[in-house]
Amino acid sequence: MDRPTQQPAQPQQPAARDMVYCHECENEWYRDEHGLTCPECGSDFTEIIEADHDPRDERMLDEEGDDLPDLPPLLHPFHNHQPWRVMPDPDEGDVNQIQWRQNGPHSFSVTGTIYRSYTPNQHGGNEAGHDHDPPPLMGFANIVQNIIGAGIGGGQRQTQEEANQTAGGEATPGTPAAPGATPNPQPNPNHQQGGFAGGPRFHYHQTARLFPRDANNAQPHLEPVDDMHNVIAQLFNVIGGPMVQDGPHADGRPQQTGLPPIHPFAALFNTLLNPGNAAHGDFVYSQEALDRIITQLMEQNSTGNAPGPATPDAIKALPKIKVTLEMLGSDNRAECSICMDEVNIGEEVTELPCHHWFHEQCVGMWLGEHDTCPHCRKGIMDHKKQNDSNNLDSSNTTASNTREPSDAAASSSSDPTSHMPGSYGTIDAETAGDPYTAPESPEQQRLHQQQQARPSSNRQPSSSSAHSDGSSGGLGERIRRGLFGAPR
């Protein structure tokens, strides 16, 4: 991984100090500090590193895949990932902006900008064992670049040119650099090739560590190259998304400015990688995100099992009664429990099937949203709904054929009471076990009957309605009670 690309930098070191390399332990040190014997292992199998001959490179080329001594190869996700190996060495003319700076007592960084033209599929078979393995990062970058390239070209170009004009502006010694060099690939549109069609050009930084890490002293931030977040961040540098890199910038300058607005891909990845909202649809990666989804689901369903609104017709059809002495409480006062206004004897109120009563306007507003009695939660639509659907059914059949008479005959024959006055009583029989429904007084029965008869006066009055009430009104009530518990 350690490219010889930093070598042109070395002659520019202020004081050309000799670096010595130990072939035994791969240690590196300055000759004028420790001499030619390795201070680490005592070996004298050492070599002075020269610009045109770097033993480290030989070693890495010889033992490919084994060049990450810090981690066992299997633990290192990219131990075989060497996308830059297939590239030819840069020419001297390709390299500019060489910068050498001291980061700390034992650490230096060399930063250079190298302009390369590279097309991922050009490397052919000259690298045995690698020709079947095209560099994934660049291949993917290339694909994405081709998809979106046109859209982001402008802003990127400008940034690039500005950066190039700023002397040393691109020096980023803090860029993740160990062990070796981290490519910071960016499209480099301002040389020879215009656009992206011929494959992206890459402009990358390299930071060399010229001395082993000192375990006892603070060192500049040198991250391993395989931090997934960094890899993706760099990928999005290629395609134009302004992912912020985690690594601190030693000179405090933002690494890149003026990038195009958040790219949708970048935004997507940002969302996925942010642990705070580590969720993808209903798929979550953290407890926090799971909690949030559960909360959301609960909120969505909070009214899911509550009955919907009552129909305006059903509300209108509710009987109006005059307040009587018996309806007043023990202290001879009564109020509408919705508006808390007192009601007087003779005032007209609306009574629900459960015999709770309210101001017409008050209860209308409530029933318009919930088909429940504000007191006991019994719906007003139980039988009416059945009634309506039955009306609909039979009128449909009436329109299409003439089955109605036989239908009516069938129902009347099967239920002889249905035509009798007070047939509504079948409902009472059905709901007699319901402690929340008081038996109807004869007067109320009459009211009900009038009301039942009115909408269906042109056909068999209440035959089918009473019938269906008898069979399913009770069921509806049972379901309601099962869902909401005993009415309050």
Place this chain on the structure above:
Amino acid sequence: MSAGSKKRILKEYGECMNDTPSGMKINFDEQNMTEWEVLMDGPEQSVYAGGHFKLKITFPIEYPFKPPVVSFKTKIYHPNVSNDEKGSMCLGMLRPEAWKPPNKVVSVLHLIQTLLIEPNSDDSIEPSIATEYKDNRKEFEKTAKDWVKRYAK
């Protein structure tokens, strides 16, 4: 907000004045009657004894068709009070689907008091506190008392 809602809130305030639950004080602002500030002492028989809690009761425009919103302005360690800046308490009759117009603020105040005495760990908004309340009552009481000292004095 309709005149009816305002009228009812006024009436309820009058009712609360006549029958304020013990240890409670209601600050009522005629200009902004939809937001009540309630100062409440931690009930003597609860772990919150000695604490003074500030609550806000906000009445929605649809009141009484929608429930009032109760939030603790004073931090409290309680399974049924959200442990965030909202400090919201939402259970029982305060739930939108359980609310009925005949419910009154007085009963809401009583509910709050009851819940301070006996938290409802089966219907919690803070599951971790509820688990602690159920499984490690000593630890729960310790933290709750500690919070009273820290935030509710």
